[in-house]
Amino acid sequence: MKEFYDAMAMKRALTRITYEIVESNKGTQDLVLVGIKTRGVYLARRIADQLQKLENVQVPVGELDVTNYRDDRRPTVSNEDLKLGADINDQRVVLVDDVFFTGRTIRAALDAIMDQGRPQRVQVAVLVDRGHRELPIRPDFVGKNIPTSMQERVKVNVSEIDGQDSVVLIKQNEMARA
Numbered sequence: 001m002k003e004f005y006d007a008m009a010m011k012r013a014l015t016r017i018t019y020e021i022v023e024s025n026k027g028t029q030d031l032v033l034v035g036i037k038t039r040g041v042y043l044a045r046r047i048a049d050q051l052q053k054l055e056n057v058q059v060p061v062g063e064l065d066v067t068n069y070r071d072d073r074r075p076t077v078s079n080e081d082l083k084l085g086a087d088i089n090d091q092r093v094v095l096v097d098d099v100f101f102t103g104r105t106i107r108a109a110l111d112a113i114m115d116q117g118r119p120q121r122v123q124v125a126v127l128v129d130r131g132h133r134e135l136p137i138r139p140d141f142v143g144k145n146i147p148t149s150m151q152e153r154v155k156v157n158v159s160e161i162d163g164q165d166s167v168v169l170i171k172q173n174e175m176a177r178a
Helices: 007-024 039-055 104-116 172-177
Strands: 002-005 031-036 061-064 092-100 121-129 141-145 152-157 166-171
Touching: 002 007, 002 141, 007 039, 007 121, 007 141, 007 166, 031 039, 031 104, 039 061, 039 092, 039 121, 061 104, 092 104, 092 152, 104 121, 121 152
Parallel strands: 031 061, 031 092, 092 121, 121 141
Antiparallel strands: 002 166, 152 166
16 A cells, blocks of 8 residues: 555645636636535535635535446436535536546536536546546546556545545555455
8 A cells, every 4th residue: 555645745735726726717706616425525625615715705515426327327316316505507616526537427427417407617626536537538627646557446535534634545455455
């Protein structure tokens, strides 16, 4: 197991992503953050806290569960899945997730967002981009690019769930022991 980010490095990466979001959107007007469950929600809240400190504005944070939108399972989508907690019509939506891998989670999130409304623009912010695209989707804001093999997994730990902040790379033989 190799640690790429400790708590301080993670905080710096989220701060940099926050500044990039403000710069790219020329401020925070009409901005909505949507965290993809589970860890993306906590990262989105942290970015919102940074925006509060930086721009003195409260940016809405929604939560999105994309489970029923994934292309590897197709159960019926219920109204419960579509509760973002924020109006996205004519807003600039930033989808926030912990790890970007094949692009399929973001594709599912885009489907869910479009079922909820019509945003002005959708951007993607991720803490880690590990490569291995299967779809022509890429994040707009990236904390760190970590090239990986298919026998490795990137694990993002957030203090709200895991008791600490870190990003670690786990090899397949280590995954069996974990």
